[in-house]
Amino acid sequence: MIEILRTARTWRLLFAALAGIAAEVCAVALTATAAWLITRAAEQPPLAALGSAVVAVRAFAIFRGGFRYVERLAGHDVALRAVARLRSRVYQAVVRGAVRRDGDALTSMVADVDGVQDLLLRVLLPAVSAAAVGGGSVVVFLVLLPEAAVPLVAGLLLAGMVIPVCAALALRRAGAKVARARAALAEHALDLVDGARELAAFGATARAGAEADRRLARVSALERRAAAVTTTATAACLIVQGGSAVLVALAALRSGADEVLVAVLALTALAAFETVGPLVEAAHRFVELLPSTRRVAALLRTPAASPPRGAAPPTAGVTVTDLWARYPDAARPALAGVSLHVEPGRSTAVVGASGAGKSTLLDVLAGQVEPAAGVVTTPESRSMTQDAHVFHTTVRANLLLARPDADEEALRTAAARTGLLPVIEALPQGWDTVVGEGGHGLSGGQRQRLLLARALLADPPLLLLDEPTEGLDGAAADTVLAAVLAARTGRLTIVVTHRAECLDMFDAVAVLDEGLLVAHGPHEELVGRDAAYREVFAAFGPAVATG
Numbered sequence: 001m002i003e004i005l006r007t008a009r010t011w012r013l014l015f016a017a018l019a020g021i022a023a024e025v026c027a028v029a030l031t032a033t034a035a036w037l038i039t040r041a042a043e044q045p046p047l048a049a050l051g052s053a054v055v056a057v058r059a060f061a062i063f064r065g066g067f068r069y070v071e072r073l074a075g076h077d078v079a080l081r082a083v084a085r086l087r088s089r090v091y092q093a094v095v096r097g098a099v100r101r102d103g104d105a106l107t108s109m110v111a112d113v114d115g116v117q118d119l120l121l122r123v124l125l126p127a128v129s130a131a132a133v134g135g136g137s138v139v140v141f142l143v144l145l146p147e148a149a150v151p152l153v154a155g156l157l158l159a160g161m162v163i164p165v166c167a168a169l170a171l172r173r174a175g176a177k178v179a180r181a182r183a184a185l186a187e188h189a190l191d192l193v194d195g196a197r198e199l200a201a202f203g204a205t206a207r208a209g210a211e212a213d214r215r216l217a218r219v220s221a222l223e224r225r226a227a228a229v230t231t232t233a234t235a236a237c238l239i240v241q242g243g244s245a246v247l248v249a250l251a252a253l254r255s256g257a258d259e260v261l262v263a264v265l266a267l268t269a270l271a272a273f274e275t276v277g278p279l280v281e282a283a284h285r286f287v288e289l290l291p292s293t294r295r296v297a298a299l300l301r302t303p304a305a306s307p308p309r310g311a312a313p314p315t316a317g318v319t320v321t322d323l324w325a326r327y328p329d330a331a332r333p334a335l336a337g338v339s340l341h342v343e344p345g346r347s348t349a350v351v352g353a354s355g356a357g358k359s360t361l362l363d364v365l366a367g368q369v370e371p372a373a374g375v376v377t378t379p380e381s382r383s384m385t386q387d388a389h390v391f392h393t394t395v396r397a398n399l400l401l402a403r404p405d406a407d408e409e410a411l412r413t414a415a416a417r418t419g420l421l422p423v424i425e426a427l428p429q430g431w432d433t434v435v436g437e438g439g440h441g442l443s444g445g446q447r448q449r450l451l452l453a454r455a456l457l458a459d460p461p462l463l464l465l466d467e468p469t470e471g472l473d474g475a476a477a478d479t480v481l482a483a484v485l486a487a488r489t490g491r492l493t494i495v496v497t498h499r500a501e502c503l504d505m506f507d508a509v510a511v512l513d514e515g516l517l518v519a520h521g522p523h524e525e526l527v528g529r530d531a532a533y534r535e536v537f538a539a540f541g542p543a544v545a546t547g
């Protein structure tokens with residue numbers, strides 16, 4: 001939380017908080033002065049005795065509006081600046097690999113960062129105003145009539161702390177139930193749509209529909225229950241507000257205060273409660289935002305992506321010794337004792353049937369999957385997998401993400417190598433066309449070319465590519481792969497591929513079968529000496545089958 005608050009400029013935050021407090025103080029003072037004016041006027045004093053109170057009422061009314069406006073302006077300014085600063089920190093974290101670069105992770109990070117806006121505007125500033133104005137009112141009561149301060153303090157604590165905290169806890173429980181019920185309903189709806197034909201064939205459509213109705217009714221009931229918590233909490237705050245004002249009036253009467261003071265204290269108490277009213281909503285929002293706040297704070301604390309285990313100098317190769325990996329609930333290990341050494345500066349293709357463990361091996365090398373056992377040594381921390389996220393920004397910015405200081409020539413070279421350059425030149429705004437979700441649509445192949453160009457531009461000591469030519473047709477796939485490998489000459493590159501036709505482009509080929517490394521060596525050599533290798537790839541095409 002402290003880390004997040006640090007992203008907001010202290011003096012701007014302070015200014016917004018002071019403006020908010022000033023607006024609330026004016027509101028309370030307006031009520032108090034108006035109460036004094038009305039009760040005093042009833043005593044029919046000379047008009048001059050009321051003059052300054054009339055002016056004060058008008059002044060407080062004007063200042064209240066003015067300060068409220070300043071508070072809104074300053075509050076939004078500080079919140080939007082903090083969010084912009086956080087976005088840039090997240091962007092840097094994405095560039096250095098401290099954030100998983102898949103779409104879901106990035107989307108949730110964007111929502112987390114946006115939540116910080118609410119944390120400042122709807123939680124922190126109202127809480128500060130309520131604390132300051134509530135505390136200030138108590139001090140004024142202590143000065144004017146200490147006996148009347150007791151019901152005020154008790155009421156403020158109830159309405160400003162006890163009720164909001166209880167409501168937030170109840171809402172969190174109710175919210176979790178609603179989320180679970182909605183997820184169950186969504187799953188059932190998907191089943192209904194996907195299996196509509198089968199349900200009709202078995203005459204089960206009506207039964208499945210009735211089940212959907214039942215789940216929908218459960219969601220509605222739970223939502224009503226959650227809404228009832230908010231309504232009850234708000235009603236409880238109103239009762240406490242009214243009750244406290246009555247008790248303040250009674251305490252004032254009992255201690256012999258005149259009717260003007262009684263009216264002023266009772267109405268001031270009512271006004272003071274107006275500032276604590278929004279705390280029910282603030283506490284609820286705070287509880288909602290807590291997990292995302294923790295994620296953002298953790299991100300801010302992360303100095304850089306943790307280096308893979310056994311980081312070695314950039315000149316070293318990749319060494320994997322007796323590597324085991326297992327996914328939870330999987331029947332067999334995804335990798336079962338793989339040992340492999342890739343010489344520095346060499347390219348290696350990882351091949352094998354579907355489910356053989358190729359992607360898992362790459363994920364372990366990238367440090368994205370924790371192995372169950374074994375030792376992994378890769379060149380320093382800058383190993384990189386081809387990520388699959390095209391950002392909603394220009395083509396240029398998407399590429400610059402990999403190397404922010406890349407010049408025009410480096411951009412054009414990387415784009416030309418992967419065949420992206422003609423695609424960019426045909427786009428409506430060329431390099432400045434916005435792509436990604438909600439932007440200009442890219443075909444699967446164009447997207448793949450962009451991701452590869454970005455990987456080439458980053459030029460990490462170890463580049464890991466998982467089926468980099470997926471989405472490209474045969475000839476284009478071979479051309480792009482050859483260009484990528486040519487650009488990476490002398491740089492460690494490990495590529496998972498299904499294209500048997502391309503295997504002779506690599507310095508070596510590693511064959512996985514059900515988590516085991518069954519062959520490893522240069523393609524020509526393996527074709528010559530390894531019957532199993534020929535067998536595994538007989539189905540792929542003439543390159544291997546005929547040797």
Ligand SMILES: Nc1ncnc2c1ncn2[C@@H]1O[C@H](COP(=O)(O)OP(=O)(O)OP(=O)(O)O)[C@@H](O)[C@H]1O
Binds near residue numbers: 356
């Ligand atoms: N997230 C996961 N959770 C559980 N099991 C997984 C997960 N990812 C992969 N597996 C299992 O681990 C094994 C190896 O999967 P992996 O994705 O590494 O294979 P692959 O060789 O890359 O396959 P493909 O060529 O189809 O992409 C498979 O049996 C797969 O079902």
